[in-house]
Amino acid sequence: NAQDLFGSDLSLFESTLAVGSDFEDSDGQGINSLANNDDALNSGAVWVFIDENSTWSQQAFIKSSNSHAGQRFGVAVDVFNDNLLVGAFADNSDSTGINGDSANSNASTSGAAYMFERTQRSWQQSHYIKASNTDSNDQFGTCVAMTENQFVIGASGEYSAATVIDGDQSDNTQSRRGAAYYFQNIEGTWLQSNYVKSSTAIGRMLFGGINSCAISADHIAIGASGYNDSEGAVFVFSHVNQ
Structure with missing residues (x-):
C-alpha cells in the first residue's frame, strides 16, 4: 500500500530474503495474519521470500505478537540460517530481558526486538527481546x-x-x-x-x-x-x- 515503505530494511542469507516495511498498517499479529486493512497505522511488518529452483516466492508475512499502531516493527531486519531478528523501536512495554511481559504499555517507545525461527517451511516467534535497562x-x-x-x-x-x-x-x-x-x-x-x-x-x-x-x-x-x-x-x- 501507499506509504508502507516496503524495503525500509532487508537482509539476504543464501536463498532467504527478509524485507522490512515499518510503516505497514494492518492490525494482524503473528505469522501470516490477514494484511488487507489499515487499522494499525505504522505497526510494521516483515515479508520473507525464498528462492527455489531460481524462482522467488513469498514464504511468510510476519507481524509481532503484540503488534500495535506506531510500533515500527520491521525498521531493522537480519536473517541468518533459520533465524530472523526484527527490530521495533517504538514498542511500549516496560519489561526487561528475554520473553517478558509484552502486553503492557508502560514505557512508550522503549523498543523491542523479536526473534523468529523456521522449522522446515514454517516460521514462529521464539523470543521477545528487551534491553536490560528498559526506559521510555x-x-x-x-x-x-x-x-x-x-x-x-x-x-x-x-x-x-x-x-x-x-x-x-x-x-x-x-x-x-x-x-x-x-x-x-x-x-x-x-x-x-x-x-x-x-x-x-x-x-x-x-x-x-x-x-x-x-x-x-x-x-x-x-x-x-x-x-x-x-x-x-x-x-x-x-x-x-x-
Missing part, C-alpha cells in the same frame, strides 16, 4: 545484526553516560547518547552478555541508530551518526564476550 524513548531495536550464536541490537535513544563495556546502565544523564546490547546463545539459551557504549561520552550521538549495527564472529561495529555535530563515526569492538 530508548528506542531499542533501531538496528539489529546477527550471526551464528550471537547478535547485537542498537538503542539510539538510550541516555546513559557510561563508556565502553558494561558501565552504569541506570545513569540517564546524556540525551540520546545511544547504546548497543550484545547477546549470545549459551547452551541453547539466549542471554544478554554485554552492554556496549561508545568510548566518547557525548550526548545525542545516536550510537546504534537505524542501519548502524554490524557483527562478525569476532567483532561488532556500531555507527553513531550524531557524533561531533553529526559528522558521524563508527566504533568497532573486538571480542566483546570476553
